[in-house]
Amino acid sequence: MPRLVVVSNRVAIPDPTGKGSAGGxxxxxxxxxxxxxxxxxxxxxxxxxxxxxxxxxxxxxNVQYALMDLxxxxxxxxxxxxxxxxxWPIMHYRIGLSxxxxxxxxxxxxxxxxxxxxxxxxxxxxxxxxxxxxxxIPLAAELRALGVTNRIGYFHHIPWPxxxxxxxxxxxxxxxxxxxxxxxxxxxxxxDADNLRRGLVQEVGAIQRKxxxxxxxxxxxxxxxxxxxxxxxxxxxxxxxxxxxxxxRQTVAGLGSRRLIIGIDxxxxxxxxxxxxxxxxxxxxxxxxxRGQVTYLQVTPVSRSEVPEYATLSRVVNETLxxxxxxxxxxxxxxxxxxxxxxxxxxxxxxxxLARVGLVTPMRDGMNLVAKEYVAAQDPEDPGMLVxxxxxxxxxxxxxxxxxxxxxxxxxxxxxxxALYMGREERVAxxxxxxxxxxxxxxxxWTASFLKDLSGGRSPGAGRILRPVQSAGQR
Numbered sequence: 001m002p003r004l005v006v007v008s009n010r011v012a013i014p015d016p017t018g019k020g021s022a023g024g025x026x027x028x029x030x031x032x033x034x035x036x037x038x039x040x041x042x043x044x045x046x047x048x049x050x051x052x053x054x055x056x057x058x059x060x061x062n063v064q065y066a067l068m069d070l071x072x073x074x075x076x077x078x079x080x081x082x083x084x085x086x087x088w089p090i091m092h093y094r095i096g097l098s099x100x101x102x103x104x105x106x107x108x109x110x111x112x113x114x115x116x117x118x119x120x121x122x123x124x125x126x127x128x129x130x131x132x133x134x135x136x137i138p139l140a141a142e143l144r145a146l147g148v149t150n151r152i153g154y155f156h157h158i159p160w161p162x163x164x165x166x167x168x169x170x171x172x173x174x175x176x177x178x179x180x181x182x183x184x185x186x187x188x189x190x191x192d193a194d195n196l197r198r199g200l201v202q203e204v205g206a207i208q209r210k211x212x213x214x215x216x217x218x219x220x221x222x223x224x225x226x227x228x229x230x231x232x233x234x235x236x237x238x239x240x241x242x243x244x245x246x247x248x249r250q251t252v253a254g255l256g257s258r259r260l261i262i263g264i265d266x267x268x269x270x271x272x273x274x275x276x277x278x279x280x281x282x283x284x285x286x287x288x289x290x291r292g293q294v295t296y297l298q299v300t301p302v303s304r305s306e307v308p309e310y311a312t313l314s315r316v317v318n319e320t321l322x323x324x325x326x327x328x329x330x331x332x333x334x335x336x337x338x339x340x341x342x343x344x345x346x347x348x349x350x351x352x353x354l355a356r357v358g359l360v361t362p363m364r365d366g367m368n369l370v371a372k373e374y375v376a377a378q379d380p381e382d383p384g385m386l387v388x389x390x391x392x393x394x395x396x397x398x399x400x401x402x403x404x405x406x407x408x409x410x411x412x413x414x415x416x417x418x419a420l421y422m423g424r425e426e427r428v429a430x431x432x433x434x435x436x437x438x439x440x441x442x443x444x445x446w447t448a449s450f451l452k453d454l455s456g457g458r459s460p461g462a463g464r465i466l467r468p469v470q471s472a473g474q475r
Contacts, residue, residue, distance in 0.1 A: 002126040002455065004036035007119065009079070009135040011042040013058055013065045025132060027231055032447045036128075038063040041119050047075050055118050068118060070111065077107020080307055083135045089309075090169045091134060091158050092270040092364040097309055100170050109138060116142030123148055128455055131182070133157045138174075140181035153184040153454040155226065158366040159393070160192040163199040176204045180216045184454045186226040188366040188393040193225045226450050227397060229442040230372045232435075235349055239377035242350025247343070251297075251354060258333075259420060261296040262355035264348060264370050265362070266303045267340075269313050272363040272389070272406045273300060274320045277336060279361070279412035281324045284335060287417055292333045294420070296359075297351065301342040352377035356384045357419040360392060361406040367393040371401070372438045375431065383431035385419035387412065397437050400430040 012026035032038070041055065044067035051074060055066035070078070081104030089097040116139055123129070123143075129152040131139050140152045166172045176199055179185060187193050197214055200206035200223075206216040212224045242248045251260075261280070265271040280296050302314065321338050328335050343351075352358065358374035371386060371394040378384055388394060388401035395403050402415040 001036050002128050003039065003124060004032055004451070005039045005041065005119075005123065005127045005129045006032075006132065007115070007129065007136060007139060008040070008042045008132040009083075010045055011040050011065055011067055013040075013067070014060050028228065028443050028447060030231075031444050032451060033063050036451075039066060039122065039127075040064070041066040041115070041122070042068065043079075044069050046070075047072055051114060053114075053118065055122075066119070066122065068115060074107060074111050077101075077104045078111035079135070082108035084307055085309070086169060087134050088158070089269075090166060090172075091161055093159070093161055093165055094269065094364075095165065095168050097269065098169060102170075105171050112136060112138040113142050115139060116146060119143070120146040120148055123150060125150070128451065129153070130155070130451070130454065138178040141178040144181050151183045151454055152181070153186065153450065154179065154182045155186040155450065156192070156196075156366070157188070157228070159364055160187050160196045160199075162195050163202050166195075166199055167203060173203050176200055177216070180204075180206065180214075180219045180221050182221060184450075185221060185223045186450050187223070188225065188227055189396050190225045191396075192366070192393070193223050197223050222453070224453065226446060227393060227441055228367050228369065229438060229444075229446050230369050230376060231444075232372075232376045232439050232442050235345070235373050235376040238346040238349035239353040242346055242353060245347055245350050247347050248350035248354070251351060255295060255354070258293055258295050259356040260351075260354050261294055261357040261359060261416065262351055262374075263296070263298045263300075263359040263361075264352070264373075265298075265300055267300045267310060267314060267317070268303065269309065270362055270364050272361050273298065274313075274316050275363070275406055275409065276359055276361050276412070277317070277320045277324055279406075279409040280336065280359075280416065281328065282409045282413035283416045284328050286413055290417075290420070291328065291335075292330060295334075296336045297355075298336060298338050299343065299348070299351070300338065300340060302340050348373070349377045352384075353379060357416060358384060358386045359412075359416070360386065360394070361389040361404060361412060362392050363389070363406055365389070365392040365394075369394075371398060375434045375438055378431055378435075380428070380431070380435075382424060383427050385422055385427055385430070386434070387415045387419055397441065398434050400433045 006029060008025055040063060046069045048069040051071050052068040055068050058065040081101060085099040120143060127150050129150050131154045197208060200214050201208055206214045209215055212222050214221050214223055263276055265273060284291055321336055325334050325336055352374045360368055360371040362368060371388055374386055386401040388403055389406045390403050402419055404412050404415045
């Protein structure tokens, strides 16, 4: 088996007990690293006065972790600046929130160049290289410039927008040219793949070939949907065991006979949290008999608080929360409980299992694994119902959820009502179909299918099309 080299913005190094990180990319790559010897390269999460030129190496089992520190300027320009104030909003169709700065873009390219320079010397001839997410789009181009000819794949975890949207970002044509240095690009949905292929054709003159193949000059790239999944069994088992958890027991006691509606999201404008709260408000206004009978719990860990747009969002959420609870609350009952704590996965699994309704209504999302976790956590005998935004990638797979437009607060309010009143037989039938889907398309199959496609096909060589050498008589 070739060695697997993973590159991501942050590296999830195992904790001192030897247990891996509980979520995110660490879960996705756990089985891949069991099948392959591994190297995981990326930012340590630390900021240092001087930039790293060589990574700090940590060995854990058959995986080697290579950690790079960033300077304060790197972090500001590469991470807070271009990645999260320019690229992130554009990728989520929020053109008005995108703040482009040439200095930030230069910092983004500089960090990618420094990562490539540090990584290139560690690459072995047969390594498979797998790069993750929007922070590192130019990395393959930088590695190619240093002579790396290995097969390199890229997975884009967030939405890929239509060419007309991406084209509003200065530098987007350069990013599209850079992405053609990968052999394989994976995105969450077929729509994302179509958007990227159209962008390559319209913006940089690539040629669409059969199926998922695109050509630009002598470079050939496959652009394909690989919908990411979860570790269904482990989340399901965590939910089953959760009844003994102190926090879950306290939640059960606090609910009494009330039914629980739950939302679990990072604090981000793409998640539509204020809009969701207002939809719940519309539900209570339209169904006054449900006041005091339901409780909506929104679990929202704060993120990127140093980015101005996120500080503004936090104020909007708190103002919306206060207004709704103040106008509709009653002695002994608060309509919305809002928690900024970060809970471990077993607690989240238990809270999901308690909830009669799961509200997953992002304004735009690549996949949204919370939707799949909600389904996995349910009691098969009496499952809750998922209300899911049509703009989440998960809606392409989980068609038995109640699919809604998160911009339409009346539609979301009606879906909440329908979910609460839905009969057990229909809930079980819908849950069984969604469960079959997420089990078939779990995290192990996602990892295996991407790596199979990355390692198969043509010989490596910067994705170039291999042309037959002509003899003198043929010229």
